[in-house]
Amino acid sequence: MPEQWNNFFVMVGGGSAALVGLIFVAMSINHEIILRNATHKNRAINMLTGFSAIFMASGLALMGNQTPEMLGFAWLVLWLIATVIFVRGYVIAIRTGMSSVGLNAPRLAGGTLCYLAEVLSAVLLILGCGSGFYIAAVAIIVLFAFLISGAWLLMIGIYEDLGK
Template sequence: MGPSVTSRLLAETDPATTGIVPDGWHDFFVAQAGATAALAGLVFVAVSINLERILSFPRLPHRAAVTVALFAGILLQAPLALMGDVTLVAFGALVLGIAGGIEAFVVISGLRMGRDRANGRKELQLAAMYQLALLPQLVGGVLLVAGSGAGLYWVAAGYAVSTLVALTNAWVLLVEILR
């Protein structure tokens, strides 16, 4: 005997067993992947053009690496959401893993750089900016793992903030460094 109507309906609406891309999210993740790939390419060009100058400042290589990492997080996550058989829970776990890995990279590489007593306030502001970029993705991942579709909105917010932070860093690496 086949599954009952009730169990089929539950399976169709249970976020743990349905696909990730409901109602319009497909276009969002496609746009994110494409736009982020283009922006990441521009950052590589900016770093290539100004590499010698970036390396002459002790903190700018870290800033460039964080910028690439923020874009990489989106580039790794967005295509995973487009896989037809991934569930919200599975996508949440992937988001947590990727954003958590980037978070660890940002914190560890920041600690390895050491403190800059002359620019302590600016250094603290940058660290806060990086945490603000990754926090919504982590919250979104937790919500998705818990089975809440609201996590998609947190992930989207995380993409927006990560993009803004990465663009700010890209501006410094491309324009401000030449002043």
């Protein structure tokens, strides 16, 4: 019963929208440093993409007159795009090696697993399995924490660059 999830999606959707705004403001203050450093630039893109994807997924979940299967299809498209952006950005950041703050295999694996769990939740909804909502909820919560830590790492990296 998707309507049981309304409060959850209102909460995470609103929280992610607020954090997108805060990150955007922080990025605009330090845009020159971010644009000069491939690690910072890709991390910023990943933070904005992740929080925006959570916001969009929440908005899609709150739309009326749709079946879980329809929601699953919309989520599948959304989370596949977000997954590609995340992995691509992380790989570019690692290859350029401009900032080593938080660039490691466990963070790449952890983030990728969060996104793939969202893809799995979408597939389960398409197949008519209500457990997709539970997997999506847990993955969103973990992804939220992952993105917040990524935003913190972005700020630490910028601070280190300011000191150089």
